[in-house]
Amino acid sequence: MTSARVLLKDELDIVIPTIRNLDFLEMWRPFFQPYHLIIVQDGDPSKTIKVPDGFDYELYNRNDINRILGPKASCISFKDSACRCFGYMVSKKKYIYTIDDDCFVATDPSGAKINALAQHIQNLLCPSTPYFFNTLYEPYREGADFVRGYPFSLREGVPTAVSHGLWLNIPDYDAPTQLVKPLERNTRYVDAIMTIPKGTLFPMCGMNLAFDRHLIGPAMYFGLMGDGQPIGRYDDMWAGWCCKVICDHLGLGIKTGLPYIYHSKASNPFVNLRKEYKGIFWQEDIIPFFQNVVLSKEATTVQKCYVELAKLVKDKLSKVDPYFDKLAEAMVTWIEAWDDLNPPAKSNANGKA
C-alpha cells in the first residue's frame, strides 16, 4: 500500500468463494493483507482449504452454513460460486469486495501493478451520476470534471452502491461466445469509469466486484444455482438486475469500468453451456420483466424493495418456469436470514441507533 493510511481497513471485508485453493492471495498480499477475509468454501466440507499465513480470515464451509442458517440454508447455493453471498450476509462491515480465486493483479499500460481494491474504494466513496451522462466519464477523477452543458443541479450526484470492475486476459464471456472464440483474450485496457444510467440494466459479473453493504447488501442475493438447480452462471447476473432496479428506485448509483484484474482460468465452455443454456433463453423474458418493474413508494428500504420484487417474480416469471416460484421463495428466505444475522441497531433511550 503506497499511502500509510490503509483505506477503510476496518470497514471492508474481502469475500472469496473457493472450490480450489487460495495460492492467488500471495500476489494480492501487498493490497489485501491489512483486510479481513471471509472465505466461503464450496463443495466437500471435509476438504481442508489452506489459507496462506499472515491473513486475518474467517472460513465457512457447507456444514457451517447449515449450522448458522438452519432450514434457511436452503437459499444458499451449493457447488456454484453463488455461495459467495453467504459471506456478504455474515460480514459486519460497511463495504464488501468479492474476487474469484483465479483472478490476479493486473498491470496497467504504464506497467504499474493495479491495486484493484483501492480503485473500488475510490469508486464507492465518490458519488454516481445516473441521471445525466457525463461524456468525459467519471467527473470526480483527478484530471476530469463535468463537461459544458452538464446541469449544475445534478453535479452533487448520488451515493454509489456498487463498483463493477473488469478483467484482462480471459473475458467473462457466455459459453456460446467462448465456444466460437476460444482463443480470444481481452488485451484492451480502457481507462474509464462510468455510471450506468438510470433505467438501464447491465450484466453484473461477480469476479471483481465491490459494494456498499449498508446501502445495497440485502439485494446482493446470488440466487439458487448449482447443485439441484436447472441453471448456473446466472448468479451474479440475477443479483445485478435486482440491484439495478432497486438502486434506480432508491436513488443510488452503480459504476462500471476500472479497476481491471487479470483473469487467468477459462472455465470449461461445455460445462458452462450446460449450466447456462436455460438462462440464455429465459433471459429474453427476464430482461423485459426487470425493465418493467415498478416498485411502490412504500418500498423505502432495500429489504422492502426486495420482498416486493420477490412477489413480482412469483407473479410474473413463474409462467416462464416453476423454477422462478422456488427462486421467489428463496429471495424471501434470504431476506429473513439476512435480518436474523443483521438485526436493525436498537435505538437507545433518546432514540439514537
Ligand SMILES: O=c1ccn([C@@H]2O[C@H](COP(=O)(O)OP(=O)(O)O[C@H]3O[C@@H](CO)[C@H](O)[C@H]3O)[C@@H](O)[C@H]2O)c(=O)[nH]1
Ligand atoms: O462450484 C463452484 C465453482 C466455482 N467456485 C468458485 O467461484 C469462482 C468462480 O469460479 P470459476 O473461475 O471456475 O468460474 P468463471 O466462469 O471464471 O466465473 C465467472 O462466472 C461466474 C459464474 O457464476 C462467476 O461469478 C464469474 O466469476 C472461483 O473462486 C471458484 O473457486 C465455487 O465456489 N464453486
Ligand SMILES: [Mn+2]
Ligand atoms: Mn474464473
